[in-house]
Amino acid sequence: MPVVAAAVCPHPPLLVPEVAGGAAAELxxxxxxxxxxxxxxxxxxxxxxxxxxPVTGTRYDASAGxxxxxxGARDVxxxxxxxxLPLSLTVGAWLVEQSKAAGLPRVSITVAVDETxxxxxxxxxxxxxxxxxxxxxxxxxxSPRRSEHSPVHLHPRAELFDSTVAAALDLADTDxxxxxxxxxxTELHAAGRAPWQVLAGATATAGLxxxxxxxxxxxxxxxxxxxxxx
Amino acid sequence: MAIVNRTPDSFFDRGATYATDAAYExxxxxxxxxxxxxxxxxxxxxxxxxxSEEEELRRTVDFVAGIRDRHxxxxxxxDTYRSGVARRVGAAGANLINDTWAxxxxxxxxxxAEVGAGLVCSHVGGLTPxxxxxRMAYDDVVADVIRTTTGLAERAVAEGVSRDAIVIDPxxxxxxxxLQSLELTRRLDELAATxxxxxxxxxxKDFIGETLDLPPGQRGTxxxxxxxxxxxxxxxxxxxxxxxxxRQALDLIAVLRGVALPAGTRRSLA
Numbered sequence: 254m255p256v257v258a259a260a261v262c263p264h265p266p267l268l269v270p271e272v273a274g275g276a277a278a279e280l281x282x283x284x285x286x287x288x289x290x291x292x293x294x295x296x297x298x299x300x301x302x303x304x305x306x307p308v309t310g311t312r313y314d315a316s317a318g319x320x321x322x323x324x325g326a327r328d329v330x331x332x333x334x335x336x337x338l339p340l341s342l343t344v345g346a347w348l349v350e351q352s353k354a355a356g357l358p359r360v361s362i363t364v365a366v367d368e369t370x371x372x373x374x375x376x377x378x379x380x381x382x383x384x385x386x387x388x389x390x391x392x393x394x395x396s397p398r399r400s401e402h403s404p405v406h407l408h409p410r411a412e413l414f415d416s417t418v419a420a421a422l423d424l425a426d427t428d429x430x431x432x433x434x435x436x437x438x439t440e441l442h443a444a445g446r447a448p449w450q451v452l453a454g455a456t457a458t459a460g461l462x463x464x465x466x467x468x469x470x471x472x473x474x475x476x477x478x479x480x481x482x483x
Numbered sequence: 484m485a486i487v488n489r490t491p492d493s494f495f496d497r498g499a500t501y502a503t504d505a506a507y508e509x510x511x512x513x514x515x516x517x518x519x520x521x522x523x524x525x526x527x528x529x530x531x532x533x534x535s536e537e538e539e540l541r542r543t544v545d546f547v548a549g550i551r552d553r554h555x556x557x558x559x560x561x562d563t564y565r566s567g568v569a570r571r572v573g574a575a576g577a578n579l580i581n582d583t584w585a586x587x588x589x590x591x592x593x594x595x596a597e598v599g600a601g602l603v604c605s606h607v608g609g610l611t612p613x614x615x616x617x618r619m620a621y622d623d624v625v626a627d628v629i630r631t632t633t634g635l636a637e638r639a640v641a642e643g644v645s646r647d648a649i650v651i652d653p654x655x656x657x658x659x660x661x662l663q664s665l666e667l668t669r670r671l672d673e674l675a676a677t678x679x680x681x682x683x684x685x686x687x688k689d690f691i692g693e694t695l696d697l698p699p700g701q702r703g704t705x706x707x708x709x710x711x712x713x714x715x716x717x718x719x720x721x722x723x724x725x726x727x728x729x730r731q732a733l734d735l736i737a738v739l740r741g742v743a744l745p746a747g748t749r750r751s752l753a
Contacts (some may be wrong), residue, residue, distance in 0.1 A: 266618060272662070275696065325662020342616065396719035397617055404617035442617075448552055474617075 256381050257297050257458045257483055259389040259452060260290035260423055263303065263445075263476040264322040279471065286467040286478040288352050293480050295336040295353040297388030299360075301380050303451045304341025304351065304392035304431035305444050306363025309372060315362040318385070319343030329474030332451020339363060341448070349390065357388070364447045367439065373447050374431055377454020391452045396473020403473030411441050415475035418449065422479035427453040443475070456481065484520040484560060484722040485513035486686065489542040490534075492527045495687045495699050495724055499647055503546065513644070514557060517730035522581055522722055523547060523572075524562035530613050536567050544571045551576030563614045566590035568610040573598025581605075581722075583654065584683075586635050592642035601648025603682055604635035608658025616658045621625075624663045625670045628653045633677050650720055652682040656689050664690035668709055675717025684722035685709040686729075707732050715740070 270277035270282055294300060319338030321329040331346040332338065336348065342361040349355055362380070364373060380387065395415040398408035414437060421429035430453040438446035460483065468477035487509045500506040510521055525542035525545040526534045534542075545559055550559055560579035561572040566588045569580045573595065580595045582588075585605040595602045606628040608619045623626045623658075632651035640646050653674060668690075675680045680716040685691065691697065691705040707728055710721055714736045723729040737743035 323622060323668065324618070325660055344742070404615050406614075 255375065255386070256389050256455050256461070257351065258294050259391060259456060259461060259479075259481040260287075260294055260340040261391045261393060261449070261452065261479040261481075262287040262290065262345070263347060263394045263474075263478070264392045265394070265472075265474065265476070266321060266326075266344070266359055267472070268344060269326060269329055269347060271320055271326040272321055272324055272327045283467055283476055283478065287348050289427045290466055290478050290480040291348055291352040291354050291390060293482055294390060295357065296387035297354075297357065298386040300349065300354055300388050300390060301461045302318060302342055302345040302361040302390045302392065303376075303380070303448050304339065304345055304361070305366045305448055306339040306341065307365065308315045309322075309363060309368045309376065311363040312337060313342065315346075315359050317342075317346075317361065319346055324461060330483075341444075345390055345392045346400075354388065354390075364451050365381060365449055366433065366444050368447045368450075370433070370435060370450050373450035374454030374457075377451040377456070380451070381455040381459070387455075389452060390456055391448045393448040393477070394443070395445060395470070395477060396441040396443045397474040398441055399470040399475055400473035403470075405442050407473075408441055411443075411475070413468070414438070414441050414443060415477075418443075418445070418475075419465055419468040419477060422449075422477055423463050423465035425456070425461050425481050427457045431457070445477070459483075484522050484682070485509075485516075485518035485726045486522050486524070486724050487513065488524045488527075489546060490527045492523060492531050493524065494529060502659050503509070507549065507553070510554065510557075513726045514554060516726040518726045519577070520558040521550065522560040522562050522728060523550075523577075524713060525540070525568070526613075528562075528583060528613065530615065536565055539563065539565065539568050539695055540571055543568065544575050547572045547577050548575040562726070564588055564591070569594040569600065570598055573600045577682035579603065579648070579650075581652075582615055583607075583652075583656070583657065584610075584740040585631065585640075585657075587612050592635075592639040592644055595639065597642030600644075600683045601650070602630045602636075602639045602644050603650050603652050604679075605652045605654040606631045606658065607654055610658045616656075617662065619658050619660060619663065620689060621663060624659065624666050628667060628676060629677055632674075633679060636679055639693040649679065650682045651677070655683070655685050655753060659690075664688070665694065668712060671713050671716035671718055675719075680719040681713075681717060681719045682720035682722060683710065683713040685713065686723045686725070703728065711736055
């Protein structure tokens, strides 16, 4: 069965107001864009959240716990269970729980940051065949090497790489996402490469139209929000 | 511990003591203002122009020897992550190696031992030298700092560094976000409880700047507040830019803690 909608969001801990403190308002527009994109997933029968993790293919149900304690905000958590979710899926669940898609049955799946493109595409195809009318929430960040004040030193290719991703997300161009070079992504610390390639595998024949709602690097890290719908 | 950088680009002083004469004057002034130690740095901590080992040696070795001549009893620390530099400055008279990048050079403890110097054992969360933290995550940042720094300290002892010449440093901001550095400050007593002397380097750092929303030039009062809490919770060595302010705060805290007496108490007593 096809993937009927997809959203792409970044996962900086800074997105969580209790982590950002007085800086929370700086990402109001990004948070709003994420929630609007996830709201559009609410018509599906089930939600699959994909995000980077230590290995590929670990699956969690909606009760799986995640915490922002490791980033300094002990009181902010998702799920009711033990803290097992990686950051990407913790932010994903945190966003979903505030959105119109909160009531959907959901599963979260990890993909290793260094997974091969072929395995990412295969995981995407498996997700697309696994359920009826699936919506995908794909968590992925661009390069943290975008500016002189980036967390990781400026890399001259970071901007071009992120612009390529932005254009592909805007056009639902699965071929371009599938062709992203894992070595360049690693050099640029672009953690979204593997999850985006899962998206490409899951939607290659779904006929979705893309819309890029947000692309900026306010702290030198590339953030994207995209909405893919029928 | 007064900071005197032989760098053109450090974040706070921006090269004020890069020139030799200015650096010697800064040392003399620090000693006059009450510093017990000086910490000499030849490489900016953060990202910046690469500094070769030769250049770092050029900036530090003769300077350390010169300080030793002028101040025979001053404790001289050198902030370096290179064992080759540690050996040379140790031979020139340095007493302490401030290995801020937490043993990134595995030869460091042996180098310190070889020249009879002490060692500052730091925590940077696994970062490589001169890089910034990005989304560092700790189940318990204090526990991680204790495990890492005391592990480095025991290793240093095993490699021949004198046990009483080792201090541990939670290394605020290095490999930590602001919330994590604040947590370390709040729970500094847990580090002190390890028994190892604790060094804190909070002076003008970003966790103070982010907390108060102030740029580097305006963090002096916040620095004294963080330093005072650290002292109250058991820190023993304080790496600072503003020696007179730190000295005054620490002298008062020593009396509050009951380990020193007031200079004179005449009010209402005559």
